[in-house]
Amino acid sequence: MSALRRTGQALLAPALAVVIALVISAAVMAAIGVDPARAFSVMVDFGDTPSQQVTAIVVVLNRAVPLFLAGLAVAVAFRMGLFNIGVEGQYRMATVVAAGVGASVSLPGPLHVLLIIVVAMGVAAIWAGIVGVLKVTRGVSEVISSIMLNFIALGLASFLLTGPLRGSEPGASIVTTTEIPESGWFPSLNGLLGALGLANPPRQLYGFLLVAVVVGVAVAVLLKRTRFGFDLRATGLSASAASASGVDAKRMVITTMLISGAVAGLIGLPDLLGSDHSYGTQFTSGLGFLGIAIALLGRNSPLGIAVAAVLFAFLDRASVPLQIASIPSSVVTIIQGTIVLAVVIANEIARRIARRQAESGSAVAPPAAGDGSSPEPGSTPPTGPALTNATGSAGRTEPTGSAQ
């Protein structure tokens, strides 16, 4: 029961924040002459026919998969108190190199896909590792170096795309890498939709969804259940206490950046392996920065990040129907921005309340026998702290808004 209440309390703040953000957004819409009610109804309208509705859901999920991975990559580092702002550059580098490698080899199906995945994770991990090495050896703030490396990564990716890895005809308006052969495509999950008795939409549901779920579970287990995860979270809570406990802070920084980078390497793959099959000037950008917002929104927990990713994907999908209904699609950006702001504020308030409850609970020890014997199990009153666990510990590790 306490677990249930704990979850309830953990969800209350973000849920409330989302509602407040919607109210603020509605006010902004009204101010610019858009009818909020109509905008919201367009956003939640998934179409009339079953096929249209399933398509809308597939679009949301396909968008949510890379967002989820981006949030995860950021959160792994956040949990240790590291701000990996370089996810954007890491995944762009990873995707262009993986696309090049994938197009240049020919392997049997699963192996081909596996190779591309490994290359992408490796490239992004190395790129993120640079940040870790700089921090450990030269004391360079990871915020600065990862932002700077973004620019280098974007430049380098453009160079690779227009130079060595160019696959499109000279003079084509859209420059892309050579298309990956079909053995390197990730099969879609449309068969599964059919098996569930849903209409088979024209869109392909990314099979990479399964990879994302596996990675999400793996990260959750890593953080919550392993010795490594304990060291990582301990460092995030108190670096001094962690090193006194025997955590090697330098190794921790590098390992964490490598893991964060490896996850970041996956961000571009759902699109690359599921629909585009090549990297080009039109490839989805900005996912790394959205990942920061999603990690914040999901309070750095894999489950929360999944919810946040679906929410953002849902809002993203709405931008096309909004334009069709001649409502500015920037409404979506406004909502996303206010949600992030509101959640950051709500989390901070929740953290302070939790902390205050915990501290006031300490004002007196539970009644105990005067002779120093331990109190009876039943005599200890249930104080606030146990219930506020989730809010307290998750909130602490969160970066402040200044990180963005």
Place this chain on the structure above:
Amino acid sequence: MTESAPLAVELRGITKRFPGVVANKDIELRVARGEVHAIVGENGAGKSTLMKTLYGMHRPDEGQILLGGREVVFKSPADAIAAGVGMVHQHFMLADNLTVLENVVLGAEKLHGIGGDARRRIVEISDAYALGLEPDTLVEDLGVGDRQRVEIAKVLYRGATTLILDEPTAVLVPQEVDELFGNLAELKREGLTVIFISHKLDEVRKVADAITVIRRGTTVGTADPRTTTAKQLAEMMVGAELPTPETRTSTVRETPVLQLRGVTVAGPGTRPAVDDVTLTVREGEVVGIAGVEGNGQAELVDAVMGLRPLAAGTIVLGADDITSWTTRTRRERGIGFIPEDRHRQGMLLDAPLWENRVLGHQTEAPNAKGLFIDRKAARADTERIMREYDVRAPGPDTLAVALSGGNQQKLIVGREMSAGPRLLIAAHPTRGVDVGAQSVIWELLKDARAEGMGIVLISADLDELIGLSDTLQVMLRGSVVATLDPQAVTPEQLGGYMTGAVTSPAGSVQ
């Protein structure tokens, strides 16, 4: 208690509840004007809650607060300050890179501005109460005693006539304590009222005019310091007899556990923080390190724990040269660590108790199962520690921040003892803990010593050092300047060595 003048502070039937707990119940407190009134009680007895009530940080559920005979209601500390109640916190709240003047004026700019008027007022206060403050000194250049006087000046500057001092002597060496008591006498002479929270009973008896004892959230009585012994007071506080730190039968064996040879640690300037320290800790021996804080003890501890690199020298644990070992290996191979600042190095305040039980022993049974943390076993073992070491908390999922200092420290001691270390580094093991927890920790250290554990004890409490140690090493400016026999030295003599006033090794056993 039949003075005709109204009491400076009177609390009637104060009751304060927090969800699930009654922190204060029917508190009665009567403080006469111009007296130093001590409030003593174990940590967690409800002293801080009561002082927070009096200082307006929260409102009582029942009861009245009377100042000078008139009932008052404080909505915030600002109301309390306006009514002349000021608080000097245990942990100083000063900005190091500002001057004394700036620190005092900060937040009270409206009173006398920030210029000449303010300066004059501060000098007046400093002279009137013999605080000896220089307005333009940077706070970072001040010692602990001076910082405390700046805190007192801050409160006086805001016009307080009643001062609450929360554990003011916890951070001071004996000479500084005497100076503080001198300052308190000045305050008293000028008609100010001082409420003094402490659990150092000898000091309380020395400085207080009246004592109120709090136990388990309620006042159990008042005492006259002239006629009450420290022992009687302690019994009122804990309801049990107080043990002394003395351990007189030697359990020292031949085998060395820890040998430091020429250990040198680089300091911030040209002078090394630890300078060529050589010492040996044998099985069953407590080696006490005495010294005024900041003379290299903390750096020495860091060096032994592997948290700070050596500039020169070797560290040998048992038969192994551990100089190049990581902190984790050192801990795994049998070094237990009770850090000086438990909030900084010993605990994750925002994590539950069971995770704090794992901290520092992440790789050891019962916490680890292969590469995984065994959450169930760690929780169960936390419950065992809570039971065996009398850690008072609702359960292993309680956040560490919710525990009083004494209970946090008992958890740390229990955790370190549970691993069965060969060597224990105990830095200020009873700092900021109450009498009850203090005696528990002393007993644990004595038992461990009897079982053959080697212990390095760093402490600012000279009675504790003299009482528990088999050998005393005095550190001054990074070097060991004297090796003393604790049986042949008084706290005053030891203080002399610590400050460098005495250099001839009178009680030396070398």
